[in-house]
Amino acid sequence: MANVTLNQIRKVYGNGFEAVKPCSFRIEDGEFLVLVGPSGCGKSTLLRMIAGLEDITEGELSIGDRLVNTVDPANRDIAMVFQNYALYPHMTVRKNIGYGLKNRKTPPAEIARKVDEAAAMLNLGAYLDRKPSQLSGGQRQRVAMGRAIVRDPALFLFDEPLSNLDAKLRNQMRIEIKALQRRLGVTSIYVTHDQVEAMTMADRIVVLNGGVIEQIGTPSEIYHSPNSTFVASFMGAPPMNLVKAQLDEGTVRLDCGTAVMAAPAGRSGPVTLGIRPEDVRIGSGAARFDIALIEELGAHRLLHGQVAGQPFTVHVAKETQVSHGPQPIELPPAAMALFDTATGARL
């Protein structure tokens, strides 16, 4: 019912700062879309424009078939979950959840029914008469969720809703939110700077940097075939290894001279070579990896060191025996990506 279309949406602030450069994409009905990027990349501005809390400088925004550029936030049929929950501190949980309905002149009996329904769904039944200050962080987060779902909106907006929770609770809430969205089937836009949240929750990810969309794609596409060095280094922990290399006569060579892969002819000069730490094979091969530090993570190990004088990380299974010092490694050509060193774009 509700797909969202952004057509050349742009935001310029009064001081001339262009927070969002013209961007277009479409969110399908029922899709869970994550906007991810470092702080200041324009992802929150974009979300706030969709919510109607920020004016749209240029472009067209439609929710469903309706152009909503000038529609008041209350009339866009949306619900939003804020970073600091934004619960009304003087109202009980019940009133917090029901406040939006009350303003829509919903009959009290129906408000009560819907609030109870939402509370049951979120396991908040026992807390309905408490004030937000008497709740834990996770419970407050659920109340904020309740306030959103009780309205039965066409679109959910999430503005970094988990960033105030501790790591353990964050993992748990991540799963709960995703499950809830699946169940309700409501189109959702979720803003975060945490690439793990983006990868685990999204149907599709939009990676933003400096007000520009770097890449749109499924988590798997974004992870395995990044469009730029920015996406490559932003997504994934540890990030993709990026090593300077030379493209010469159809061969890519590291700075130490080792040839690592064949490349289409007709191009030469410096390139950046990217490979995920888990795609590197250790123990044999032409390249040398100088291991300086071994990070023991239980289920696996991370080896930090240098390849051709540049920082490099390799992910190995816990069974693999390694020691400090130089080791031969193999870089499978199929797992490698080549980027233009100057622009960062994928070749």
Next chain:
Amino acid sequence: MKRAAFDNRWLPILLLLPQLSIICLFFYWPAWQALRSSFFLQDPFGFGETFVGWANYTRLWTSSEYLKNAGFTAIFSLSVTGLSLAIALLLAVKADTVLRGAKTYRTLLMWVYAVAPPMAGFIALILFNQRWGPMTDFFAMFGWDLQVRLDYFDTGFVMVVASVWKQIPVNFIFFLSGLQSIPRAVREAALIDNASGFSRFWTVTFPLLAPTGFFLLIINITYSLFDTFGLIDTILRNNPGDNPVTLVYQVYLDGFRGQDIGGSSAQSVVLMVLVLALTIMQFRLVERRIHYT
């Protein structure tokens, strides 16, 4: 202004209307009137006025009475400010130190905040009663025969005592609050670094309290200039005679009783300039204060 401010056009004007109309009517108009009248001489029978330029001001600099009262006001303000700040600081530091009964001391030391200055004057009149006042008796033991409203110095002294008494609680509240906002980690670090409590106070606590002190300095000067009117009027029993009065009291005497509107307005303007200078100083200090906290 908030990021997501409302766009309504007429509502904000409606919201600001009461405040703006009250200040225009009872702040800007009188302030303008004072400024204007200070350049005019009013006919005592109300038949108009004559422009006299700076004459009302030059009259002030040549009036020995005005200069005498200005001198008294300066000494009065400095004594009241200095004494009440010093006593309040001592009490605040002690109230912050003791463990037992701290809350009770606080309550006992702050309630006088709510006593009206004229009531403080009334209390002073009883304490310094000529015949049996306990304070008069006390000073008589040292051979000082205190005569309120008969002796210029004695009257001024009683005014200072009463004003200090009334002002200690405000300073106490601010100093104590300032002391308690010093982070515990800083105190503990100081405890480790410096063994002497006395030196610890002057090298750590006092500099951290300095912003509060600066702020209070201005507050106290303003208090002693203006808020003490009722206290002074009560002590003088509405009849100054040859007794010391502050500049604000003289504005009232000349303008309201003496009907010398021009002279009184010129005095008002002089005071306005003085307060303006003080307040601007205060704002700059408060601004700097933010860096401390």
Next chain:
Amino acid sequence: MADLTQTAPARTTRSPIRWASVLDHAILIAGAALMIVPLLMMLQMSTIPDAQVMQHGPSLQIGGEFWDNLRKALFQSMSFSGETTGLTMFRNSLILGLGFAIGKIVVAMLAAYGIVYFRLRFATLAFWLIFTTLLLPLEVRIVPSYEITQKLGLLNSWTGLIVPLIASATATFFFRQYFMSVPEELVEAARIDGAGPVRFFIDILVPLSRTMIAAMFIIMFVYGWNQYLWPLMVSTQEDKVTLVQGIKQITQSLEGNHIPEYGRSNVLALLAVLPPVLVVLFFQRWFVKGLTESDK
């Protein structure tokens, strides 16, 4: 700033000599006595016969005259015309204190709301017009203020007494600071929940500011109740005289008579002092918070 009523943080070390602590307590007790003794003295003087006060002043003796003095203070007329009793003065003080506090808070909250939560074309001008009033106290423009009140025909009216006192932006400044500190997301959440500016103010902002309103109310009530110079000038009719203003008549009545009515005067003075003191003591926590935060 920290809340004064919190208990002091426990010291990590104790001085080995307890004498230091004894000295601390001695200083504090002396300070507390300095504050409270004058009040007790007034109370004592109202319990003994006036003739005795005239001879010897305050003493340690507790007499039985208090209730009689209280009755006289409350119900017996002060003046020649016979209208003003302590009770009327008490009522007038209450009207001034409450009227001023409520009026000031309402005007200030509305103005602060307008400044903080709306896009205003002349916002900067309004801001400066309002906050310049912080610079000059009423006392420096007292004579022209009186003339204007007279011109408007407001002498001897509650309006003329209360409204000019409201003409300064202390409370507005305070509420502005407070509103600025209210999380941005709250108004955003409310807008998405369909609350307009009026609804947001009534449903969210006012209930949220309860503590701040209480603190302001205490400070403003005390300020209004304690007014002296302005009532003295604009309320000349006896039926409008407040207790604090009436202290003038009280002190004058202590002169001239054969035996001044010390007992009754002291009870009236206590009546003038106690209500604001009780308000401050009772709501100590809010009051201190309001006072020490208003300077930021």
